[in-house]
Amino acid sequence: MLRNLTNRLLLIGLVLMLAIWVDTNEIVQIPNPFKDDGSPLFQVDVKPRLGLDLQGGLQVLLEADIADDVKVSREEMETARNIVENRTNALGVSENIIQLAGERRIVGEFPGAEDTDAILDIIQQTGLLEFVDTGTYAPSEGSTLQTDFLPGSSTPQTPADGTTVFHTIMTGNVLQGVNVSVTQTGEPAIDFVLNSEGAAIFAEHTSANTGKYLAIVLDKQVISAPIIESAITGGQGSISGNFTPETANALAVQLRYGSLPIPLKVVETRIIGPTLGEDSLQKSLVAGLVGFVIVALFMIIYYRLPGLSAVLSILAYAAILYAVFKLIGVTLTLPGIAGIMLSTGSALDANILIFERLKEELRSGRSLRQAFDQAWKRAWPSIRDSNVAALITAVILFWFGSSFGATIVKGFSFTLAIGVIISLFSSLFITQSFLALLFNIVKPTNYERSMGI
Amino acid sequence: MNILGKRYILFGFSLLIIIPGLIIMFTRGIPLSIDFKGGSLLEVKFDAAQPAPGEILDVYDASGIKDSQVQTSDSGSFIIRSEFMQNETRDAVLTALTAKFGKLEIVRFDSVGPSIGEQVTSRGTLAVIVSSLLVVLFIAWSFRGVQNAFRYGICAILAMIHDVAIIFAITAYGSLLFGWEIDALFLTALLTVIGFSMQDTIVVFDRIRENMSIYRRLDFEALVNHSIVQTLQRSINTQLMTVEFLLLALIMFGGATLQEFASILLIGLMSGTYSSIFIAAPILVLWENREWEKWFKPKALAG
Numbered sequence: 001m002l003r004n005l006t007n008r009l010l011l012i013g014l015v016l017m018l019a020i021w022v023d024t025n026e027i028v029q030i031p032n033p034f035k036d037d038g039s040p041l042f043q044v045d046v047k048p049r050l051g052l053d054l055q056g057g058l059q060v061l062l063e064a065d066i067a068d069d070v071k072v073s074r075e076e077m078e079t080a081r082n083i084v085e086n087r088t089n090a091l092g093v094s095e096n097i098i099q100l101a102g103e104r105r106i107v108g109e110f111p112g113a114e115d116t117d118a119i120l121d122i123i124q125q126t127g128l129l130e131f132v133d134t135g136t137y138a139p140s141e142g143s144t145l146q147t148d149f150l151p152g153s154s155t156p157q158t159p160a161d162g163t164t165v166f167h168t169i170m171t172g173n174v175l176q177g178v179n180v181s182v183t184q185t186g187e188p189a190i191d192f193v194l195n196s197e198g199a200a201i202f203a204e205h206t207s208a209n210t211g212k213y214l215a216i217v218l219d220k221q222v223i224s225a226p227i228i229e230s231a232i233t234g235g236q237g238s239i240s241g242n243f244t245p246e247t248a249n250a251l252a253v254q255l256r257y258g259s260l261p262i263p264l265k266v267v268e269t270r271i272i273g274p275t276l277g278e279d280s281l282q283k284s285l286v287a288g289l290v291g292f293v294i295v296a297l298f299m300i301i302y303y304r305l306p307g308l309s310a311v312l313s314i315l316a317y318a319a320i321l322y323a324v325f326k327l328i329g330v331t332l333t334l335p336g337i338a339g340i341m342l343s344t345g346s347a348l349d350a351n352i353l354i355f356e357r358l359k360e361e362l363r364s365g366r367s368l369r370q371a372f373d374q375a376w377k378r379a380w381p382s383i384r385d386s387n388v389a390a391l392i393t394a395v396i397l398f399w400f401g402s403s404f405g406a407t408i409v410k411g412f413s414f415t416l417a418i419g420v421i422i423s424l425f426s427s428l429f430i431t432q433s434f435l436a437l438l439f440n441i442v443k444p445t446n447y448e449r450s451m452g453i
Numbered sequence: 454m455n456i457l458g459k460r461y462i463l464f465g466f467s468l469l470i471i472i473p474g475l476i477i478m479f480t481r482g483i484p485l486s487i488d489f490k491g492g493s494l495l496e497v498k499f500d501a502a503q504p505a506p507g508e509i510l511d512v513y514d515a516s517g518i519k520d521s522q523v524q525t526s527d528s529g530s531f532i533i534r535s536e537f538m539q540n541e542t543r544d545a546v547l548t549a550l551t552a553k554f555g556k557l558e559i560v561r562f563d564s565v566g567p568s569i570g571e572q573v574t575s576r577g578t579l580a581v582i583v584s585s586l587l588v589v590l591f592i593a594w595s596f597r598g599v600q601n602a603f604r605y606g607i608c609a610i611l612a613m614i615h616d617v618a619i620i621f622a623i624t625a626y627g628s629l630l631f632g633w634e635i636d637a638l639f640l641t642a643l644l645t646v647i648g649f650s651m652q653d654t655i656v657v658f659d660r661i662r663e664n665m666s667i668y669r670r671l672d673f674e675a676l677v678n679h680s681i682v683q684t685l686q687r688s689i690n691t692q693l694m695t696v697e698f699l700l701l702a703l704i705m706f707g708g709a710t711l712q713e714f715a716s717i718l719l720i721g722l723m724s725g726t727y728s729s730i731f732i733a734a735p736i737l738v739l740w741e742n743r744e745w746e747k748w749f750k751p752k753a754l755a756g
Contacts, residue, residue, distance in 0.1 A: 120540070269540070270563050295694055302690070335641055338718075342645060345695035346652070349687075352694070353656065356687045382659035385595050386652040392591060393584050393648035400580035412641050416648075 001372050001436035008433040016316055019323035022046050046326040050111065051333030051411065057111040058119060058269065064104040065265035072104045076261045081106050083260055087122050087253055097331070106264065111331075122250060124266060129172030129255055132215040133205070137164075139215050139222045141242055147217065166215070169205050174198025178255045180248045181238070188248035189240040190255070199235030207231035216241075218251070288337070295348065303355045304452045305444060309434035310351040310427075317347055317426035321419060328418075335412040343419025346390060350427035354379040359453055368439065376432055383427065390420050454685075457678045460735035467615060467732065474622020483621070483628045486636035493538040494563040495546070498530040502554035509533060512549050518542065524632070530560050577640055581647060585610050588651050596658070599665050604740055609654040612733035616650045617643065619724040620717055627713065638714040646721030649695075653688070654729040660684045661734070673741045677734050685730070692726040 002008065022028055029043035052059055062084070064072045077100055084106060085098040096110045113119055132147050139145055149168035177193040194202055206214075206228050215225040216239050224241035243251070296314075299307035321340065325332065357379045361371035397413035444450035477483075506523035509531060513521040521535040538546070543562060551557055589606035596602040620643055627633035660680040668676055696719060739745075 117540075268563070270561065298694070335638075338641070338645070342649070342695075345691070348694045349652075349656075349691040352687050352690045356684075356690075360683075378663070381663070382656045385592070385659060386655040388591060388595075389588050389651045389655055390648050392587050393644070393651065396580050396584035396587070397644055397648075400576055409641055409644070412645070 001369060001439050002433065005433060005436050005440070008429070009437065012316070012430055012433055016319060019316075019319045022323035022326055023319055044327065046323075048326055049329060049331040051331045051336065052109055052111055052270070055111045057109065058113040059110070060108040060120065060123065060266060060270075061101070061268035062106040062108065062123065062264040063267045065263040072262060074103075077104065077106070079261050080264060084108060084123055084264075086256075088119060105267070109331075118250075120266065120269065122253070123264065128219055129175070130168045130217045130220075131170050131202075131205075132166045132168050132217050133209065134166050134213045134215045134225065136212060138213050139225050141222055141224060143222050144220050145215060145217050145222055147220065168217075169214075170198055170201050172255055174201070175255055178252045180245075180252045183238075183240060187240060188243040188245050189238050190243075190248055190252050191238045192236070192255070194235040194237070196235070199233075202235065202237070203231060203233040207233070223251075288341075291341075299348075299351075302452055305438050305442060305450045306351075306355045306358060306431075306435055307452075309431050309438055310348070310355070312434050313351070313426050313431040314344065314347060316430050317344070317422055320426070321422050324418060324422065325415070330414065330418075331411070332415075333411040335409070336415040339412040339415035340419050343416050343423050346387065346420055347423030347427050349386075350379070350383045350423065351431055353382060354427065354431070359451065362447055362451065362453060368444065372436070372439070376428065380428075383424070387420050387424055391417060394420065454682050455678060456681050456730065457674055457735055457738055460731075460739070463731040463735065467619070467728075471615075471618045471622045474625040475618065477625040477629060478621055481625075481629070483625055484632075484634045486634040486639075493535050493543070494561070495533045495535070495538075495543065496530050496560035496562070497533070497547075497550065498558045498560055499554050500556040500558070503529070504554050506531070508553070509550070512553060513546065516542065516546050516549060518546065577644075581644070584647070585613065592655065592658070596662055599662055601741075604737060605658050605662075608733045608736045608740070609651055609658065611736055612654050612728040613647055613650045615728045615732050616646055616721060616724045619728075620646060620721045623720050624717060627716070631713075633713050639717060642714050642718045642721060645718060646725055649722055650725035650728060653691075653725050654733045656687070657681065657684050657729045657734060658737075661737070674738045677738050681730050681734055688726050688730060692723065696722050 026047045027043065027045055029040040032039055032041040064077070064080075066072065081098055081100055085096075088096055088098070088108065088110070096108065096113070098106060098108045101107045108119075108123065110119055128149075130147055130149055132145060134145070146165045147168045148165050149171060174194050174197055175192050176195045176198075179191045181189050181191045183189045210228050210230060212228055213225050214228050216223045224239055226240075292314075296311045299310050301307070303310065321343075330336070354375050358371055358375035361374045361378075362368070366374065394413045394417040397409055398417065400409060442450060447453045506525065509523050510521055513533065513535060518535050518538060521533060524532040524534075547557070547559070589603075589610055592606035592609055593602045596605045599605075624633055624635065624639065657680065660683055661677055664671075664676050664680050664683075668679070671679070
């Protein structure tokens with residue numbers, strides 16, 4: 001049937017072997033034969049990633065908490081995104097995804113997250129650390145202080161209700177390094193190193209105000225208020241307070257990654273229980289399998305030999321699609337699975353279009369060889385045009401989904417687009433080669449039995 | 454098989470489904486889910502107790518939360534919708550529920566600010582308009598070899614609008630009968646059907662395009678009818694596959710939200726195939742014959 005059938009089958013075999021290699025491993029690597037230390041020549045992590053709806057977890061939509069008419073720069077949002085990512089990564093939550101969505105929104109996804117409050121807390125705190133001169137007043141730990149430092153304004157403001165406003169001598173910006181340590185009494189504490197600017201301010205203040213209180217304040221809340229016992233000139237210090245190892249660690253993380261350039265508010269949180277997740281995953285797998293068996297039976301009973309080649313081709317399509325998803329690192333979600341199903345439908349449609357043509361050509365009395373050639377040639381314009389239209393729609397949906405954090409739409413359109421492209425390769429190239437091979441082996445003469453005519 | 458001869462009956466059939474649905478939609482409105490409206494949705498499952506929905510409502514009322522509605526799901530969990538709840542309020546409600554009915558498990562908790570809805574709907578509509586325009590242009594370009602290429606694009610869009618109208622009508626019925634709401638998944642289903650509808654119409658039109666160069670003498674109506682009949686087997690088989698596949702798979706997913714999604718998708722996809730054959734192609738013929746000129750003339754003259 002096809003002149004270069006051997007080469008085609010070799011190519012398909014190679015692609016399939018690669019696909020199955022990626023499909024069945026979590027890490028694909030090629031060892032370097034010239035080195036003995038075991039360092040690989042090539043290595044990609046292809047662990048399958050399951051989305052929130054399959055695995056359970058937390059999704060948070062954050063928005064810049066400032067007036068609508070104030071413009072937020074892309075840079076500020078990007079910085080905020082980085083800080084949120086660093087903070088949450090440092091908390092030991094793995095595989096989380098923090099993305100910008102639109103001009104003033106950030107979407108955070110934390111698959112498998114259980115302690116949602118901890119995540120929300122660390123995201124929401126602006127993390128503004130202040131060193132406040134309270135003079136002879138000793139504020140109690142945990143109390144709230146009014147300070148003269150306000151983000152975005154340089155002039156101290158007097159509050160209306162007459163409470164005292166204390167002077168902030170410096171903020172967390174001057175911190176260079178932050179570490180958690182344990183004091184001699186076994187209490188967790190936070191050691192910090194100041195940069196040269198901070199060290200100078202700190203040295204000047206501590207030498208002039210020995211015996212006075214210096215409050216360490218986070219987000220206007222007093223963490224501790226030690227007495228300055230002597231001038232500190234080395235640019236190093238330590239914060240001790242009522243810490244547990246966890247709170248000390250969380251605070252250190254916050255200080256290390258700095259304060260947010262813009263305040264963020266939580267617009268939406270979705271906690272997706274793992275029960276729903278596991279349930280959906282299992283159900284979708286069963287559903288996919290049942291659906292596939294029915295379609296495969298229908299195809300083989302109705303179209304016989306061509307049907308068989310289509311089923312094999314769809315299996316190859318599934319293997320390649322899964323490998324591509326793993327390589328790109330697509331996070332699989334339920335809408336994503338819906339997108340895959342639709343593109344599988346598109347692959348089936350292409351096969352059906354071709355086989356209906358094949359039957360038509362055979363009925364009109366053409367030889368098997370002519371009919372085979374004509375079927376693909378005639379079906380091509382309709383397959384091409386309908387798939388291009390599907391791709392146009394998928395691209396627009398993807399654009400719509402990614403600019404608004406509508407992850408449902410995004411996941412759906414992305415898998416649809418990739419699926420449509422691979423389905424074209426499957427129906428045009430793989431089905432054709434397999435069918436040619438089947439025709440070569442079977443050499444059908446009875447079209448009723450072999451083709452369902 | 455003369456399909457086109459019955460075109461006005463087919464148009465009437467579609468209108469019979471669409472018009473009452475749209476009347477419901479415009480008079481009563483289809484409720485928007487919290488994805489659009491803003492609010493909170495809490496789904497909980499109790500370990501032992503199976504309280505009556507009214508008892509749960511009492512807990513909400515006691516906590517001072519308004520607009521609460523309780524639904525039970527097939528899996529025995531409770532879906533409680535209410536006005537917007539802060540995390541503290543949610544925790545208070547959960548504590549109150551645990552105190553009254555024993556240990557519970559949070560299946561999901563959604564809270565959505567109302568601002569999302571406006572942006573998503575306006576952008577969504579824009580996305581549909583942009584993709585429609587692009588597809589019309591693409592079809593016009595792809596059919597540039599035949600006469601009046603633009604008509605094919607416009608008829609494909611009319612068929613798509615028909616499918617969108619069907620979806621809204623069905624959702625309106627669903628809202629009346631089963632309390633369906635328009636949510637983010639509805640949008641996904643809608644956009645899927647739009648994509649499928651265009652894809653399907655193009656396959657039928659492609660056959661017309663091909664036959665135009667084969668049967669040059671044939672009258673347009675007969676040619677279109679012949680093209681439809683030729684692609685009918687493919688239409689049925691593809692519909693069976695895609696729908697069977699999706700139907701079985703998605704109905705098995707279960708879950709209140711996904712079942713609504715699956716039903717809308719199912720009807721939308723069927724409508725996508727239906728409209729290619731019974732709406733898009735007949736309109737093409739209607740346009741070619743300029744039939745609207747005869748609509749208001751007495752029968753005797755037309756005959």
